[in-house]
Amino acid sequence: MSATLASPAPSGFGRMTLRLVLIGAVLILALLPVLNQMPTDSALHVSDFVVTVCGKWITYAVLALAIDLAWGYAGILSLGHGAFFALGGYAMGMHLMRLIGPRGVYGHPVLPDFMVFLGYQELPWYWLGFDHFPFAILMAMAVPGLLALVVGYLAFRSRITGVYLSIITQAMTYALMLAFFRNDMGFGGNNGFTDFKELLGMPLNTPNARSVLFYASLALLLGALWLCSAVTRSKLGRVLVAIRDAESRVRFLGYDVTQHKLFVFVLSAVLAGLAGALYVPQVGIINPGEFSPANSIEAVIWVAVGGRGTLLGALLGAFSVNALKTWLTTVAPDLWLFALGGLFVAVTLFLPRGLIGLFTKAPK
Amino acid sequence: MNAAQLTAPAPDPLLYLDGVSVVFDGFKALNALSLIIDPGELRAIIGPNGAGKTTMMDVITGKTRPTEGVVRFRDHDLTKLDEASIANLGIGRKFQKPTMFDKLTVFENLELALKAPRGPLACLRWVLGGGDRARIEQTLEEVGLASRAHDLAGVLSHGQRQWLEIGMLLMQDPELLLVDEPVAGMTDQETEHTAALLVRIAGRRSVVVVEHDLEFVRALGSKVTVLCEGSMLSEGSIDHVQNDPRVIEVYLGR
Amino acid sequence: MKRHLLGLCLALLLALPAAAQDRFASALAGLGEGFGQTAEVAERLGALGDPRAIPLLRALQDGTLRRTPAGAVLLPNGTDAATGQPADATGAEPVRINNRVRQVLRGALGRLQLISPDPAERLAAAEAVFRSPAPENVPLLQSALTQEREARIRAQLELALAASQLRADDAAAKRDAVARLGTAATTEARALLIEARAANPEIATAIDVSIAAIEQRLALRRVVETLFQGLSLGSVLLLAALGLAVTFGVMGVINMAHGEFVMLGAYATFVVQELCRGIPWLAPWSLPLAVPAAFLVTALAGAVLERGLIRHLYGRPLETLLMTFGVGMILQQAVRLAFGAQNREVVSPSWMQGTLMFPGGIAMTQNRLWIIVFGIFVLLLVVAAIRFTRFGLEMRAVVQNRRIAATMGIRTGRVDAMTFAFGSGLAGLAGVALSQIDNVSPNLGTGYIIDSFMVVVFGGVGSLAGTLVGALTLGVVNKVLEPYAGAVLAKVCVLVAIMLFIQRRPKGLFALKGRAAES
Numbered sequence A: 001m002s003a004t005l006a007s008p009a010p011s012g013f014g015r016m017t018l019r020l021v022l023i024g025a026v027l028i029l030a031l032l033p034v035l036n037q038m039p040t041d042s043a044l045h046v047s048d049f050v051v052t053v054c055g056k057w058i059t060y061a062v063l064a065l066a067i068d069l070a071w072g073y074a075g076i077l078s079l080g081h082g083a084f085f086a087l088g089g090y091a092m093g094m095h096l097m098r099l100i101g102p103r104g105v106y107g108h109p110v111l112p113d114f115m116v117f118l119g120y121q122e123l124p125w126y127w128l129g130f131d132h133f134p135f136a137i138l139m140a141m142a143v144p145g146l147l148a149l150v151v152g153y154l155a156f157r158s159r160i161t162g163v164y165l166s167i168i169t170q171a172m173t174y175a176l177m178l179a180f181f182r183n184d185m186g187f188g189g190n191n192g193f194t195d196f197k198e199l200l201g202m203p204l205n206t207p208n209a210r211s212v213l214f215y216a217s218l219a220l221l222l223g224a225l226w227l228c229s230a231v232t233r234s235k236l237g238r239v240l241v242a243i244r245d246a247e248s249r250v251r252f253l254g255y256d257v258t259q260h261k262l263f264v265f266v267l268s269a270v271l272a273g274l275a276g277a278l279y280v281p282q283v284g285i286i287n288p289g290e291f292s293p294a295n296s297i298e299a300v301i302w303v304a305v306g307g308r309g310t311l312l313g314a315l316l317g318a319f320s321v322n323a324l325k326t327w328l329t330t331v332a333p334d335l336w337l338f339a340l341g342g343l344f345v346a347v348t349l350f351l352p353r354g355l356i357g358l359f360t361k362a363p364k
Numbered sequence B: 001m002n003a004a005q006l007t008a009p010a011p012d013p014l015l016y017l018d019g020v021s022v023v024f025d026g027f028k029a030l031n032a033l034s035l036i037i038d039p040g041e042l043r044a045i046i047g048p049n050g051a052g053k054t055t056m057m058d059v060i061t062g063k064t065r066p067t068e069g070v071v072r073f074r075d076h077d078l079t080k081l082d083e084a085s086i087a088n089l090g091i092g093r094k095f096q097k098p099t100m101f102d103k104l105t106v107f108e109n110l111e112l113a114l115k116a117p118r119g120p121l122a123c124l125r126w127v128l129g130g131g132d133r134a135r136i137e138q139t140l141e142e143v144g145l146a147s148r149a150h151d152l153a154g155v156l157s158h159g160q161r162q163w164l165e166i167g168m169l170l171m172q173d174p175e176l177l178l179v180d181e182p183v184a185g186m187t188d189q190e191t192e193h194t195a196a197l198l199v200r201i202a203g204r205r206s207v208v209v210v211e212h213d214l215e216f217v218r219a220l221g222s223k224v225t226v227l228c229e230g231s232m233l234s235e236g237s238i239d240h241v242q243n244d245p246r247v248i249e250v251y252l253g254r
Numbered sequence C: 001m002k003r004h005l006l007g008l009c010l011a012l013l014l015a016l017p018a019a020a021q022d023r024f025a026s027a028l029a030g031l032g033e034g035f036g037q038t039a040e041v042a043e044r045l046g047a048l049g050d051p052r053a054i055p056l057l058r059a060l061q062d063g064t065l066r067r068t069p070a071g072a073v074l075l076p077n078g079t080d081a082a083t084g085q086p087a088d089a090t091g092a093e094p095v096r097i098n099n100r101v102r103q104v105l106r107g108a109l110g111r112l113q114l115i116s117p118d119p120a121e122r123l124a125a126a127e128a129v130f131r132s133p134a135p136e137n138v139p140l141l142q143s144a145l146t147q148e149r150e151a152r153i154r155a156q157l158e159l160a161l162a163a164s165q166l167r168a169d170d171a172a173a174k175r176d177a178v179a180r181l182g183t184a185a186t187t188e189a190r191a192l193l194i195e196a197r198a199a200n201p202e203i204a205t206a207i208d209v210s211i212a213a214i215e216q217r218l219a220l221r222r223v224v225e226t227l228f229q230g231l232s233l234g235s236v237l238l239l240a241a242l243g244l245a246v247t248f249g250v251m252g253v254i255n256m257a258h259g260e261f262v263m264l265g266a267y268a269t270f271v272v273q274e275l276c277r278g279i280p281w282l283a284p285w286s287l288p289l290a291v292p293a294a295f296l297v298t299a300l301a302g303a304v305l306e307r308g309l310i311r312h313l314y315g316r317p318l319e320t321l322l323m324t325f326g327v328g329m330i331l332q333q334a335v336r337l338a339f340g341a342q343n344r345e346v347v348s349p350s351w352m353q354g355t356l357m358f359p360g361g362i363a364m365t366q367n368r369l370w371i372i373v374f375g376i377f378v379l380l381l382v383v384a385a386i387r388f389t390r391f392g393l394e395m396r397a398v399v400q401n402r403r404i405a406a407t408m409g410i411r412t413g414r415v416d417a418m419t420f421a422f423g424s425g426l427a428g429l430a431g432v433a434l435s436q437i438d439n440v441s442p443n444l445g446t447g448y449i450i451d452s453f454m455v456v457v458f459g460g461v462g463s464l465a466g467t468l469v470g471a472l473t474l475g476v477v478n479k480v481l482e483p484y485a486g487a488v489l490a491k492v493c494v495l496v497a498i499m500l501f502i503q504r505r506p507k508g509l510f511a512l513k514g515r516a517a518e519s
Helices: A013-036 A048-073 A081-103 A113-117 A133-157 A162-181 A207-233 A235-245 A247-252 A257-283 A293-306 A311-331 A333-350 B053-060 B083-090 B106-113 B120-125 B130-142 B158-172 B188-202 B214-220 B238-243 B245-252 C002-015 C018-027 C035-048 C053-062 C099-113 C119-131 C135-147 C151-167 C171-181 C187-199 C201-250 C258-276 C283-308 C317-339 C366-388 C390-400 C402-407 C412-437 C446-459 C464-504
Strands: B015-024 B027-037 B042-046 B068-073 B091-094 B176-180 B206-210 B223-228 B231-236 C355-358 C362-365
Touching: A013 A048, A013 A207, A013 A311, A048 A081, A048 A207, A048 A235, A048 A257, A048 A293, A048 A311, A081 A133, A081 A162, A081 A257, A081 A293, A133 A162, A133 A257, A133 C464, A162 A293, A162 C317, A162 C446, A162 C464, A207 A235, A207 A257, A207 A311, A235 A247, A235 A257, A235 B106, A235 B120, A247 A257, A247 B083, A257 B120, A293 A311, A293 A333, A293 C317, A293 C446, A311 A333, A333 C317, B015 B053, B027 B053, B027 B068, B027 B231, B042 B053, B042 B188, B042 B214, B053 B068, B053 B176, B053 B206, B068 B083, B083 B091, B091 B158, B106 B130, B106 B158, B130 B158, B158 B176, B158 B188, B176 B188, B188 B206, B188 B214, B214 B238, B223 B238, B223 B245, B231 B238, B231 B245, B238 B245, C018 C035, C035 C053, C035 C099, C053 C099, C099 C119, C119 C135, C119 C151, C135 C151, C151 C171, C151 C187, C171 C187, C171 C201, C187 C201, C201 C258, C201 C362, C201 C366, C201 C412, C201 C446, C201 C464, C258 C283, C258 C317, C258 C412, C258 C446, C283 C317, C283 C412, C355 C366, C362 C366, C366 C390, C366 C412, C366 C464, C390 C402, C390 C412, C402 C412, C446 C464
Parallel strands: B042 B206, B042 B223, B091 B176, B176 B206
Antiparallel strands: B015 B027, B015 B068, B223 B231, C355 C362
């Protein structure tokens, strides 16, 4: 509940510092793939692992921005954003599966391995077109966007707000998880998609592909940051904050709240879908576990930890919580869930404005 | 029975309520209420607690659907429209408990209320023009909040909040203003100022004021409607209703 | 049980007339003198219908039957089969059999077992005869039917008889069989009739009538069984949702750790079972003992959660949601570390095992029946606690007007804690029930929490009647859809349906009006 990035409220010294830190962080990030190319004995060398992990975190940061836009600004606490992320990931996964071509274990020219294994005779209709990269990217945006449009329309029109909306969106991702676990859905069931070979003509798992994907993610992050900041700085951003704080009052001013919420919810879902599409080629796998309700709520806690209602907070949260996760799951894997659960408790009880609240002045 | 026929030849009414009832769980909040507001009219509505004043406003602004009855604004059936559409038809409302957006500045609150395209894309592209800025600044002067333009609305005092909400109502530029207890928490001077402001607005717009403060109502110098138990008890000048024995009975006890 | 049967069987043996004994002894003549002779003996014994032939033929089948050079037949325990007396085994050789003998033996044994003293054996025999119908079985089956008392075996015998009669040339017997099959309600009977229809065009209409009758009965049975499964699932949902109806519905506190409380209840059941294991007379009663134990454990956990954390977040539902989710994670991980990630088994006590058979072939598993009973019990408990106790009165007072309740001397904080503890305790009770039908694992609760919230939202927040109707409706609809859509898609359909339903009635089936509905 801190002052928004967009608000003309007096910006403290802390905020300026934060902005400089952000620019510095982006520059350092942008250097990572270059440092990765340095000779391994160089002091500046950065391992493949670091590049991949940071690339993954960047897509997470985009997801966090998307959640923050809906939750921090418009008050829509979606516990189903993991589903939009996963749907984007599946769209990209389908493209990557098509690109495997005859290099699969069964060597079928068209059908992915799991379809051969399950006895498919031909490609299901909804797989058509996914051999084209632009189509796959389009679907990575359109499918989450459409789902958000339908679910959002039904929910917002009936004025389902607050925890009810959270429960509905959680049920949505749960239902999708159950559905994607099924083999007969044609999405690889339990195992999902993996063993990808190439993307845009580049063999994956090469330094070249790694840096291209990394820079693409970084570009997406900067684009998403620009877009979100444009939205939140505009009058629309102020309408959203108004809806978050006093929804019915906004109606009496003549604003169609359903339309505004729907706009931001769909926009947010599309961003999440794009993030998922860039996530999958970097981690090399997508399976129905991505739809698990726990994933969505974990992403929400990134935003809460960083500080919702500020775009910087979302980024800060995504990077810091994931850094903690990566470190803790290698050092003491049993403790990670305690730490994550503890974060939920600590942030809601003691740090309602998130980490960013430590650096900026609270509005009086 | 039909109030419209009794006041027939007058100009077409702006707001027309006929036989409106609202039932909550067997409790009749409004009981066959009829009310007509003409264009440009200033009307005061008084009545004891629970008389149905706020419920009446809820019905007009689409917050509550009437169980039965007709609610028309010009040619529009208000019972079929939602709050936003009704607001866009030109009905503005100030709430009994001043309600605004505490995390936005005073200026931004007025900007949101300003009459302008309300769609998400229009809001995204919106640029505050010089004319609009001037209007907002003029309203800020009018409601005495010019010095607080860039403070968050949440830090205002109760009286200032009343003023801000009146300012928001002015920014909406509605044809009909529904004003619920505008002077609660105001000083005598402010009350006078408000009465003058409402009288000034009324020539061009219709204004319906709900108020307890009879001095304020007298200052408005308008026709007064007395509500009781969900229906109209008496109507006329302030002197007329104050001398109406039924009104006296309701106000002074039975 | 077994002893009684043995006694009965001995009595029967003693009552056998001497003549029969002689016939049994004489039927043995020729056994072991070549395969042809042996087969004939087996055939004779099968037709004779003497229970003593069963162990003998079985020994013959196993190759443990021996024959002395003198011609006496020795059972594996060394007694003479003809006299039943111990006999001299010198020079005894196993009686050899070939495939032809084996085939005869199978038929003979099958027919003989129809009158075996062991009901399970009789049932198996009747099934075996049914699978290989032949006209010559008819007299045997008829005589077995006159003696048979047990309904299940009688039904199987009838079926076998009809099957054998349909193979016979007797048209009247066939018609009779078709008519009697029409009174059955099994898929086997229907399959038999459909098979017979092709072979017997002359009685096709009669067969069709019987098939139609069977199908009607089968459909009825399906309806009843689906309903039962639906009610059983519904009562599981009810149990899981009742606690939520109290914490979320009445108090307005959204507790995402509710599923973990259910899981704690299941683990409490497991612990009580392990503690009772060492005390033999207590072991069968560990489950009823687990009911209060699970309630207390989860109620305590709930009280600690409410006083320690949740009360600081009153009026901030979204924060409460996130915080309790975190608590749920911690609980899950703690249980995983303490008990291991693998499933723990909670054994149903013997009085809850098995299946109850109802007329018309309707089968209901006992543990599911018990869960329905338990669900009703808990519902009544909740209603009683809210309506008729001092605690319930204070709880309702605090919900309706906290300030006034406080001024009347009610310690609202204590009531909050107790209400939350009560709701959490109900989750523990759900855990006891779930331990009977699901795997007890650390993520037991996650599978139910979303469904339970759906029940509460669908039924109408804050309404116990809504929770009941909501739970049962969702349970039944789920089970009705399952055959058409599969379990997973049925669930998806239900979720979508609820979303659409909320369009029409955003406040659920039993909407509350007034303050409670506003938040």
